[in-house]
Amino acid sequence: MTTPIRFELIKTCRQTGARLGILHTPHGSFETPMFMPVGTLATVKTLSPEELKEMGAGVILSNTYHLWLRPGHDIVEEAGGLHAFMNWDRGILTDSGGFQVFSLSEFRRIEEEGVYFRNHLNGDKLFLSPEKAVEIQNALGADIIMAFDECPPYPATYEYMKQSIERTSRWAERCLKAHRRPNEQGLFGIVQGGEYEELRRQSARDLVSLDFPGYAVGGLSVGEPKEVMNRVLEFTTPLLPADKPRYLMGVGSPDSLIDGAIRGIDMFDCVLPTRIGRNGTVMTSEGRVVIKNAQYARDFSPLDPNCDCYTCRNYTRAYIRHLIKCDETFGIRLTSYHNVYFLIKLMEQVRQAIREDRLADFREEFFECYGFNKP
Numbered sequence: 587m588t589t590p591i592r593f594e595l596i597k598t599c600r601q602t603g604a605r606l607g608i609l610h611t612p613h614g615s616f617e618t619p620m621f622m623p624v625g626t627l628a629t630v631k632t633l634s635p636e637e638l639k640e641m642g643a644g645v646i647l648s649n650t651y652h653l654w655l656r657p658g659h660d661i662v663e664e665a666g667g668l669h670a671f672m673n674w675d676r677g678i679l680t681d682s683g684g685f686q687v688f689s690l691s692e693f694r695r696i697e698e699e700g701v702y703f704r705n706h707l708n709g710d711k712l713f714l715s716p717e718k719a720v721e722i723q724n725a726l727g728a729d730i731i732m733a734f735d736e737c738p739p740y741p742a743t744y745e746y747m748k749q750s751i752e753r754t755s756r757w758a759e760r761c762l763k764a765h766r767r768p769n770e771q772g773l774f775g776i777v778q779g780g781e782y783e784e785l786r787r788q789s790a791r792d793l794v795s796l797d798f799p800g801y802a803v804g805g806l807s808v809g810e811p812k813e814v815m816n817r818v819l820e821f822t823t824p825l826l827p828a829d830k831p832r833y834l835m836g837v838g839s840p841d842s843l844i845d846g847a848i849r850g851i852d853m854f855d856c857v858l859p860t861r862i863g864r865n866g867t868v869m870t871s872e873g874r875v876v877i878k879n880a881q882y883a884r885d886f887s888p889l890d891p892n893c894d895c896y897t898c899r900n901y902t903r904a905y906i907r908h909l910i911k912c913d914e915t916f917g918i919r920l921t922s923y924h925n926v927y928f929l930i931k932l933m934e935q936v937r938q939a940i941r942e943d944r945l946a947d948f949r950e951e952f953f954e955c956y957g958f959n960k961p
């Protein structure tokens with residue numbers, strides 16, 4: 587079987603556990619650690635594929651649950667798949683829908699066969715199973731697809747979490763059996779187990795024995811303190827094969843990206859840059875800037891003095907504040923463009939620091955400049 591996804595380990599940073607790698611996919615090869623912009627409904631909100639390419643985006647995300655509901659995976663399949671439908675010829679990863687069921691639908695019943703819940707748009711009764719989630723993702727045609735898992739709420743009891751990860755492992759095996767296009771789409775397993783080391787070990791052992799082409803660390807970035815996330819990563823990533831990509835789902839903020847890379851994560855995704863961009867909050871090398879604040883009304887400097895993106899080269903804080911205050915669409919395009927660019931460039935700096943075996947020093951400098959607390 588030809589594996590559609592291959593991870594090439596280039597080197598490990600001597601100062602930390604961080605890895606420099608290349609993720610090879612049917613739509614190109616991309617350096618890791620990487621940040622993947624999220625395009626839930628087959629668009630990274632307000633940005634064009636050309637803009638995403640010029641800023642260096644390689645793999646972008648779309649959501650199985652949302653696309654199943656609208657426009658329907660059958661329409662995307664008829665279009666020739668997501669790449670054709672959204673005119674994106676680089677990498678695409680789709681989440682399996684399980685997380686959206688838990689985060690969007692207040693009513694739901696989890697059974698062995700799958701999850702019963704309601705359509706968050708019109709209240710219709712819906713059912714999603716490992717087989718259905720894989721069928722939808724096979725139709726959407728992403729290069730990387732995710733196993734159907736349960737991401738339990740944080741915190742969860744040990745007993746609940748143990749039952750949950752055992753079912754998630756059984757679901758993972760059912761996903762492998764249901765996968766119709768293993769030579770074109772790499773199916774990643776998702777390790778669960780919350781903050782319990784024994785359960786993370788059991789979940790990782792189950793999934794590694796099924797030999798997935800890549801592994802995600804799930805169940806994090808769900809409201810737990812950063813120290814909990816970092817501790818869980820410290821004992822989870824070493825359980826995963828060094829020659830396979832490791833994907834931390836739903837992360838995240840600049841400090842979490844750096845701390846995740848230090849703990850051996852290769853791939854990250856988060857809605858943060860476009861989500862906060864839409865309410866006028868931008869990430870800069872000196873910390874967050876809430877552009878609506880009156881202090882920027884006459885500030886004719888760029889959003890970030892150390893940024894060379896299209897937004898920072900051509901527009902001022904005063905102008906962008908004006909657009910956001912007037913609810914002008916161009917305003918959120920400029921903030922979204924800068925925020926995505928910021929995280930993509932941050933990962934370039936992280937990769938360069940790994941090449942120079944100085945990621946711990948880079949963390950120190952970045953945290954100092956950005957205003958994060960040290961520990």
Ligand SMILES: O=c1[nH]cnc2cc3nc(NCc4cccs4)[nH]c3cc12
Nearest residue numbers: 681685735737804805806807808835836
């Ligand atoms: O275990 C998971 N399984 C499958 N998808 C996920 C997506 C995830 N996204 C976040 N956090 C980012 C968020 C986005 C919206 C609310 S929280 N955590 C996540 C965990 C999982």
